[in-house]
Amino acid sequence: MSLHDHDHDDRDHDHPHEPLTIVGEPVAAARVRALVDLLVEKGVVGRDDVRQRIDWLVSRSPSDGARLVARSWVDPEFRQRLLADTRAAAFELDLDPGPSPVVIALENTETVHHMVVCTLCSCYPKALLGPPPDWYKDFPYRSRAVSEPRAVLEEFGVHLDADVELRVVDSTADIRYLVIPQRPSGTEALREDELAALVTRDSMIGVAIPAVPSPAAS
Amino acid sequence: MYQRGQEVRVAARQHEGHHRTPAYLKGKQGTVTRVHASFLNPETHAYGTDGLPEQALYLVSFAQSDVWPEHHGDAADRLYVDVFEHWLEEA
Amino acid sequence: MHDRGGWLTDARIDRSEHELADWEVLMDSLAGALGQKGVMNVDELRRGIEGMRPNEYETAAYYERWLYSVEAILTEKGVLAPGELDARLET
Numbered sequence: 001m002s003l004h005d006h007d008h009d010d011r012d013h014d015h016p017h018e019p020l021t022i023v024g025e026p027v028a029a030a031r032v033r034a035l036v037d038l039l040v041e042k043g044v045v046g047r048d049d050v051r052q053r054i055d056w057l058v059s060r061s062p063s064d065g066a067r068l069v070a071r072s073w074v075d076p077e078f079r080q081r082l083l084a085d086t087r088a089a090a091f092e093l094d095l096d097p098g099p100s101p102v103v104i105a106l107e108n109t110e111t112v113h114h115m116v117v118c119t120l121c122s123c124y125p126k127a128l129l130g131p132p133p134d135w136y137k138d139f140p141y142r143s144r145a146v147s148e149p150r151a152v153l154e155e156f157g158v159h160l161d162a163d164v165e166l167r168v169v170d171s172t173a174d175i176r177y178l179v180i181p182q183r184p185s186g187t188e189a190l191r192e193d194e195l196a197a198l199v200t201r202d203s204m205i206g207v208a209i210p211a212v213p214s215p216a217a218s
Numbered sequence: 219m220y221q222r223g224q225e226v227r228v229a230a231r232q233h234e235g236h237h238r239t240p241a242y243l244k245g246k247q248g249t250v251t252r253v254h255a256s257f258l259n260p261e262t263h264a265y266g267t268d269g270l271p272e273q274a275l276y277l278v279s280f281a282q283s284d285v286w287p288e289h290h291g292d293a294a295d296r297l298y299v300d301v302f303e304h305w306l307e308e309a
Numbered sequence: 310m311h312d313r314g315g316w317l318t319d320a321r322i323d324r325s326e327h328e329l330a331d332w333e334v335l336m337d338s339l340a341g342a343l344g345q346k347g348v349m350n351v352d353e354l355r356r357g358i359e360g361m362r363p364n365e366y367e368t369a370a371y372y373e374r375w376l377y378s379v380e381a382i383l384t385e386k387g388v389l390a391p392g393e394l395d396a397r398l399e400t
Contacts, residue, residue: 102254147286166282167296170240172299173238174275
């Protein structure tokens with residue numbers, strides 16, 4: 001072992017708490033932890049404030065959005081309420097639509113297909129869908145979704161007929177958009193919770209179509 | 219205030235600081251499809267001020283073929299973008 | 310640089326999934342807590358990200374951009390002294 005390694009080991013042993021750096025992590029990881037510690041020491045934020053945000057973030061999941069969609073498939077009156085006031089409809093199902101930004105549900109039909117992007121950043125209805133996937137935040141989707149959306153959809157395996165109007169929604173500001181995909185045919189016998197299981201995250205971004213369960217699986 | 223259905227044009231001006239009007243939309247003509255509420259102005263709120271007065275926000279719809287004239291997208295396809303009032307002009 | 314809509318690129322979309330690492334969740338949550346406390350807002354967070362040098366913005370991971378911005382904005386506001394976090398990491 002080199003002298004340098006010895007120095008490093010000794011330094012680590014000076015810390016009675018967890019090491020700042022875990023093997024394989026980027027440098028930023030230790031920096032973020034140190035920043036939180038520093039800001040807590042300064043009284044800028046409380047550790048509980050941060051912990052509450054962590055608890056909230058890790059509890060977010062696309063299954064919440066899927067419950068809204070499934071209810072809208074089985075209850076036409078709920079569907080109208082969901083489209084008119086998405087936030088209030090989420091509260092009806094005891095779901096958390098998130099803090100102040102307004103969430104709006106967009107309805108896919110036989111003739112209209114919506115897909116959502118944030119070209120400037122990564123705006124996303126996190127409260128109802130969980131954290132966005134990496135591709136939503138990466139440059140290729142942000143660049144191409146607005147200018148060649150049909151090619152992007154094909155890349156996701158979605159082919160839209162030429163007579164379907166494609167509406168790409170670029171969420172630039174305070175509104176978060178959630179796509180209500182079409183209910184697949186052949187699902188008439190399914191219960192609401194079985195329907196919810198068909199609703200994927202990507203289908204609520206508008207880059208996927210909920211799959212019909214195969215006969216073998218049912 | 220603009221009304222639903224009204225034809226508008228996105229201002230073509232440059233803006234160096236933080237703002238929410240994508241470059242690809244500047245100077246393009248579209249139709250107001252939703253009148254949202256008013257929100258803090260991110261252009262000032264991003265610089266340590268209170269962001270007041272609030273700005274009305276609109277969902278404006280554009281023909282793909284108007285935004286990307288060099289492309290040959292499907293004629294009916296559209297782009298929907300939230301644009302703040304002070305970036306819109308009567309068309 | 311951040312305003313990506315319509316940029317010409319042949320890059321395919323990498324759809325590999327990744328669960329947020331602990332530090333990414335922590336970074337997101339810290340920014341949220343700073344917002345709730347009124348220390349800095351999301352518009353400032355975004356302005357700070359947009360203030361990165363283009364080569365840094367292009368190569369940084371998503372939450373590395375957030376870290377850069379939070380450090381920059383908090384330093385600008387005098388919450389952090391210049392070099393204070395570096396000094397802490399060296400001890």
